Amino acid sequence: MDTVQPTKVSWLWEPYVPVGKLALLDGDPGIGKSWVALSLAASVSRGRSFADDRRHGSRPRSVLYVAAEDDPADTLRPRLESVDADLSRVFVMSADAVWHGEGGLGFIRRVDQHLGRTRAQLLVIDPLHAVLGSVGSTQQGSVRQFLLCLGDVASRRSCAVLCIRHRGKSRRQGAIHSGLGSVDFVAAARSVLLACRHPADPTRVVIAQAKSSLGPQDASHVFAIFQPGVDWCGRLEVSADDLVSGVTSLPRSGAAEFLRAQLENGEQASTDVFRAGRDAGFSERTLRRAKGTLRIEAVRRAQRDAPRGSGQWVWRLIDQDGHTWENAVWPS
Known part of the structure; x- marks a missing residue:
């Protein structure tokens, strides 16, 4: 060797x-x-x-x-x-x-x-x-x-x-x-x-x-x-x-609870979520992992005639009556 x-x-x-x-x-x-x-x-x-x-x-x-x-x-x-x-x-x-x-x-x-x-x-x-x-x-x-x-x-x-x-x-x-x-x-x-x-x-x-x-x-x-x-x-x-x-439930972390509270009143820009998360002691990586445990989607908001790839990413909770994902796009 x-x-x-x-x-x-x-x-x-x-x-x-x-x-x-x-x-x-x-x-x-x-x-x-x-x-x-x-x-x-x-x-x-x-x-x-x-x-x-x-x-x-x-x-x-x-x-x-x-x-x-x-x-x-x-x-x-x-x-x-x-x-x-x-x-x-x-x-x-x-x-x-x-x-x-x-x-x-x-x-x-x-x-x-x-x-x-x-x-x-x-x-x-x-x-x-x-x-x-x-x-x-x-x-x-x-x-x-x-x-x-x-x-x-x-x-x-x-x-x-x-x-x-x-x-x-x-x-x-x-x-x-x-x-x-x-x-x-x-x-x-x-x-x-x-x-x-x-x-x-x-x-x-x-x-x-x-x-x-x-x-x-x-x-x-x-x-x-x-x-x-x-x-x-x-x-x-x-x-x-x-x-x-066949595990049917997952423990909720503090980061998941933070995200739920942050988004329960409506969507927020992902940059604002990360900024608030840092203030609360959660890293961006931790928040992204917690996002996977909740019904959260990422959507790009842009003007109708804006160039491809422009706009702002927002996170929002999916409603409980069943979302179809018809408006979902690539996540930030």
């Missing part, structure tokens, strides 16, 4: 999606896994930071998206446009386009060729089980070989690989084992993420980390799907195991 030069881990989204490694995103059908992947793809294509992570914006890079279930024309392109992706940098392939009847290791060879041509920094496989071919999701020896080869491609191409899986029927095991297939999937992945409904708000989804091999696990993230796009609502102090076990 004295000849090995130590290197730092590179991230697309720290500590959830590492570059040159495999990551899993598990969740029930229809929960919003593809929306998360497309939102991440859009951020990579624009060189933006992802969700509320301000650390990892970089120059725009290409994305290779393998789609086995969603149609590129009527589903993927409209969704990519809604999350403001640079379409010239997102390369979408249906599973048939890369299989050519092979699947499994043949799929990896063809994806490797496409990564070489596109120089993509992110590869999304949606869903993973659709490209296994004859490997099968429960054949441990074959699965291990498939994942070793996929991991080698990720490392050699310096490409983050995000594999999407459906959850299994059994909910008795912990979050780390909730996805379909062999335990080898979890063993090979350096990060395992889980998408579940928000315990206190069924209109929102929580992304929690069930495994992190490259660093300490971080807080969960909350988002809502609306038309058009994804609203990242902040962080939430709840674990993946809590979500799997």
Whole structure:
């Protein structure tokens, strides 16, 4: 080992999606896994930071998206446009386009060729089980070989690989084992993420980390799907195991109580909320995390003819009779 030069881990989204490694995103059908992947793809294509992570914006890079279930024309392109992706940098392939009847290791060879041509920094496989071919999701020896080869491609191409899986029927095991297939999937992945409904708000989804091999696990993230796009609502102090076990309530922090009192009489500019929060002893980061535990949305207020991106962000509580999110936009 004295000849090995130590290197730092590179991230697309720290500590959830590492570059040159495999990551899993598990969740029930229809929960919003593809929306998360497309939102991440859009951020990579624009060189933006992802969700509320301000650390990892970089120059725009290409994305290779393998789609086995969603149609590129009527589903993927409209969704990519809604999350403001640079379409010239997102390369979408249906599973048939890369299989050519092979699947499994043949799929990896063809994806490797496409990564070489596109120089993509992110590869999304949606869903993973659709490209296994004859490997099968429960054949441990074959699965291990498939994942070793996929991991080698990720490392050699310096490409983050995000594999999407459906959850299994059994909910008795912990979050780390909730996805379909062999335990080898979890063993090979350096990060395992889980998408579940928000315990206190069924209109929102929580992304929690069930495994992190490259660093300490971080807080969960909350988002809502609306038309058009994804609203990242902040962080939430709840674990993946809590979500799997069916926790139905969350403790309210002092910051959450502060936000509720601050906004109960109407919306306020986010800058005013942060200023009042500092006076009350709460950091901006704490307030953003507390925002994820409440029904709060962020809306940009601007004049009708104002340039795109101008205006002032305001926070407001969502009314209790059910908000449709029809006016929601990207959060501040």
